[in-house]
Amino acid sequence: MPLKQLDPGEMTADDIRDWCSVLNDMTAADMPGEPRWRTDRLSDYLTATLPDDRRYVFLHRDDDGDLTGHASLIMFGGEQAGTGVIEMSTRPSARGKGVGRALLRAVAECAAAESCRTLSVEVIATTPAVGFYDRMGFERAVVEQRHLLRWGEVDWEKIEHAAGRLAAGYRLEYHAGAVPERLVDSYASVKANLRTTTDYAIVPEWRGSAQADRLRDSLSTLERRGMRSHIVVALAEPYGNVVGLTELVVAAQRPTRADQYDTVVDPGHRSYGLAMSMKARLLTELRRAEPQLVDVQTWTMQHADDVRWINSELGFAHDVDWYDYEADVAELLARASSGA
Numbered sequence: 001m002p003l004k005q006l007d008p009g010e011m012t013a014d015d016i017r018d019w020c021s022v023l024n025d026m027t028a029a030d031m032p033g034e035p036r037w038r039t040d041r042l043s044d045y046l047t048a049t050l051p052d053d054r055r056y057v058f059l060h061r062d063d064d065g066d067l068t069g070h071a072s073l074i075m076f077g078g079e080q081a082g083t084g085v086i087e088m089s090t091r092p093s094a095r096g097k098g099v100g101r102a103l104l105r106a107v108a109e110c111a112a113a114e115s116c117r118t119l120s121v122e123v124i125a126t127t128p129a130v131g132f133y134d135r136m137g138f139e140r141a142v143v144e145q146r147h148l149l150r151w152g153e154v155d156w157e158k159i160e161h162a163a164g165r166l167a168a169g170y171r172l173e174y175h176a177g178a179v180p181e182r183l184v185d186s187y188a189s190v191k192a193n194l195r196t197t198t199d200y201a202i203v204p205e206w207r208g209s210a211q212a213d214r215l216r217d218s219l220s221t222l223e224r225r226g227m228r229s230h231i232v233v234a235l236a237e238p239y240g241n242v243v244g245l246t247e248l249v250v251a252a253q254r255p256t257r258a259d260q261y262d263t264v265v266d267p268g269h270r271s272y273g274l275a276m277s278m279k280a281r282l283l284t285e286l287r288r289a290e291p292q293l294v295d296v297q298t299w300t301m302q303h304a305d306d307v308r309w310i311n312s313e314l315g316f317a318h319d320v321d322w323y324d325y326e327a328d329v330a331e332l333l334a335r336a337s338s339g340a
């Protein structure tokens with residue numbers, strides 16, 4: 001049986017090692033400048049999900065038992081029930097032989113069986129995956145710009161200065177791993193603003209955090225996946241409630257790379273430079289907390305001029321576009337099965 005569907009918890013140590021090796025072969029072939037994956041906590045990364053989500057993995061092996069490709073399917077629960085996100089890789093030496101198509105068919109069958117109607121996938125614009133997903137009938141829903149900040153090129157004097165320049169009536173706090181209970185409610189309500197703006201992408205791990213209990217779930221899921229979260233909040237005096245936040249994660253599986261996630265300021269507190277101060281402060285904290293870092297990546301929508309201005313002031317530079325592709329599961333199933 002060349003293709004197996006598993007609960008991630010069923011993966012053996014060999015499966016995990018093979019999974020990592022396909023990821024690294026794919027990275028070397030398609031995006032050689034990107035950091036390589038490690039097996040450290042990779043099993044946790046694949047196994048832990050938010051409480052309402054489900055993940056399945058798919059392994060494709062050749063006749064010798066070598067892993068030729070793999071896929072992951074996360075089906076969201078809660079308000080996003082009916083949608084899911086996939087990740088797939090074929091080992092470069094095994095491409096063009098139908099492995100990708102077979103994996104996608106298995107993923108679509110699984111999604112259909114669990115009433116998941118729409119699937120999305122993130123694709124780096126410069127890689128062959130674009131041709132594959134176009135061929136499979138995916139539609140490009142969103143284009144995001146990936147920006148990179150290279151640690152070796154950071155102007156620390158400028159960053160320290162920006163971190164220390166804070167409008168009167170506000171203060172910043174840095175937290176690693178968790179948001180203190182006294183801040184959870186106001187943090188979640190600032191986060192809810194993301195639902196009314198399209199300027200920022202919402203990444204799966206943080207997706208549910210616009211309510212206090214979902215925020216706790218998000219943070220504990222990150223921790224269980226081996227992803228260390230670093231957060232700076234802006235607090236308004238005299239009550240000390242959260243009016244702005246910025247979130248970043250360093251994954252044990254790729255510890256030289258930090259992912260800058262959401263930055264959001266409550267609408268009533270915008271135009272005071274809080275986003276700039278928070279992001280700069282976060283970088284100064286990271287310098288101490290994660291000395292192994294090589295770079296930080298972030299994503300912005302093309303029209304998000306304010307965010308892009310802040311990022312460029314901090315030293316982030318645009319290097320490549322990321323596409324968010326979507327497909328209807330029923331159509332995908334028909335296409336992946338027919339060979340059309």
Ligand SMILES: CC(C)(COP(=O)(O)OP(=O)(O)OC[C@H]1O[C@@H](n2cnc3c(N)ncnc32)[C@H](O)[C@@H]1OP(=O)(O)O)[C@@H](O)C(=O)NCCC(=O)NCCS
Nearest residue numbers: 087088089090095096097098099100101128129131132135
């Ligand atoms: C995308 C990917 C999975 C395709 O795997 P594959 O095993 O080579 O795909 P298949 O051989 O099953 O190809 C299926 C169809 O897509 C087409 N296709 C595949 N790659 C293509 C490309 N780059 N351009 C155009 N068509 C392509 C094939 O020609 C084939 O068409 P056909 O069945 O009508 O003849 C592989 O290129 C890959 O692993 N890329 C990296 C994935 C990645 O970026 N992962 C990270 C984010 S998810």
